[in-house]
Amino acid sequence: MNIQSIEVSIEKLPLIKPFKTALRTTDEIENVVVMLQLENGITGMGAAAPTVAITGDSTEGIVGIIQSVIAPQLIGRPITQLNELSRIVQQSCVGNTSSKAAVEIAVYDALCKYWKIPLYQFLGGNTNSLLNDMTISIGEEEQMVRDAKQIIHDGFSIIKIKAGNDWKKDIERITKIRKAVGDNVTLRVDANQGWTVKQSVEVIRTWEKDRLNIELVEQPVKAHDIAGLKEIKRNVQTPIMADESLFSPRDAMKLLSEQAVDYLNIKLMKTGGIRRALQIANMAEAAEVECMVGSMMESSVSVAAAVHLAIAHPNITKIDLDAPLWIKEEPFEGILYEQNSIFVSGDSGLGIKRKDFFPFNHK
Structure with a gap:
């Protein structure tokens, strides 16, 4: 069963109160959501959290890397070839770990749904x-x-x-x-x-x-x-x-x-x-x-x-x-x-x- 499409959306999620660390202060989460769909209609979901102060990944960077670099290399490939899909994701570019995580989470989600088993x-x-x-x-x-x-x-x-x-x-x-x-x-x-x-x-x-x-x-x-x-x-x-x-x-x-x-x-x-x-x-x-x-x-x-x-x-x-x-x-x-x-x-x-x-x- 092959991967048919990978789509990305952005949504802002306000926090109950500001969250402050020694590195940053934030009052909302800007969440990048990945929806991966297989040929049979099964979908896998992943997400990434832009944290420039730690990973260096911005919202725009995450979206751009997924859409232009990672997704094109995965579409059309069998969802059951997990290790190969993971290798492709990791070798698709240098850094950009949040983008990679979002896509790989969606791959695992879709594969486990395909096999009808919880991820754990x-x-x-x-x-x-x-x-x-x-x-x-x-x-x-x-x-x-x-x-x-x-x-x-x-x-x-x-x-x-x-x-x-x-x-x-x-x-x-x-x-x-x-x-x-x-x-x-x-x-x-x-x-x-x-x-x-x-x-x-x-x-x-x-x-x-x-x-x-x-x-x-x-x-x-x-x-x-x-x-x-x-x-x-x-x-x-x-x-x-x-x-x-x-x-x-x-x-x-x-x-x-x-x-x-x-x-x-x-x-x-x-x-x-x-x-x-x-x-x-x-x-x-x-x-x-x-x-x-x-x-x-x-x-x-x-x-x-x-x-x-x-x-x-x-x-x-x-x-x-x-x-x-x-x-x-x-x-x-x-x-x-x-x-x-x-x-x-x-x-x-x-x-x-x-x-x-x-x-x-x-x-």
């Missing part, structure tokens, strides 16, 4: 449960404390706290949040490349001295600074996670061989899709380094693919997939959030469909 089963997994976190974006200390209390009230037991814009204030903010939520709540800190090596060690050692029990610190220094990550890891007890340092299996090999971090954060918008994400998870498993699966600010389409990946792979032990909870009106349905748990349907493919009151409009 196709990947060899079961619906094991992983606890999701909820993120606090950077803000004034009092607001961040209020947000933390609300998150606990909403039924979450894991909080991810954005940091990195002021290392001294970061010490105070996380200290106040720990005091506010108590010792039974898991706290993760994401600095988004905002600290130096020296600052990172001082910040983390301060929290360790004060027994704040931070579960992990994510990407404290610049993405290219693997030696810096290794230096921090060597000088603190708190586990260190790579995020922006990890795009490809080659990046994973470098991080693992250098023993630079304790965890890897896999995101489909960075890896370029599911197949390379699986390769990274497998490499990390061989090196006995556990993985988290996270997302950018994305809609349920691409987040659903990440959920299926996470529940299928045994070395993915943590998730950070709260992005759809930030959207004011989510246009898709198929994954269910219940407090800190995520559930996928037993439908084939991603199990995602567009809600009736959100028409599919091309732009």
Whole structure:
């Protein structure tokens, strides 16, 4: 069964409130949706989240690459030749990982629908449960404390706290949040490349001295600074996670061989899709380094693919997939959030469909 067409649309999804990190501030998601159709009418859906500050991919760039470069190479090819389709997507151009991810997610969705099987089963997994976190974006200390209390009230037991814009204030903010939520709540800190090596060690050692029990610190220094990550890891007890340092299996090999971090954060918008994400998870498993699966600010389409990946792979032990909870009106349905748990349907493919009151409009 061959691929007949690949179409792209753009839609803007306002957030409930602005999302602020050390790298950017946004009040809406600009979602690029891919619809892949087979000759028999089966459709596969994928999506991409433009994140110029991280992947370098803009909305216009994603759309242009899919329409002019990737799609023409896939149309007419059999959907069952998954590895070949993935190879074509990855070798179609340099970079552009978000474009590649959107198309490859649509390929997996269509193939699994063709075989009438959920994606997580196709990947060899079961619906094991992983606890999701909820993120606090950077803000004034009092607001961040209020947000933390609300998150606990909403039924979450894991909080991810954005940091990195002021290392001294970061010490105070996380200290106040720990005091506010108590010792039974898991706290993760994401600095988004905002600290130096020296600052990172001082910040983390301060929290360790004060027994704040931070579960992990994510990407404290610049993405290219693997030696810096290794230096921090060597000088603190708190586990260190790579995020922006990890795009490809080659990046994973470098991080693992250098023993630079304790965890890897896999995101489909960075890896370029599911197949390379699986390769990274497998490499990390061989090196006995556990993985988290996270997302950018994305809609349920691409987040659903990440959920299926996470529940299928045994070395993915943590998730950070709260992005759809930030959207004011989510246009898709198929994954269910219940407090800190995520559930996928037993439908084939991603199990995602567009809600009736959100028409599919091309732009």
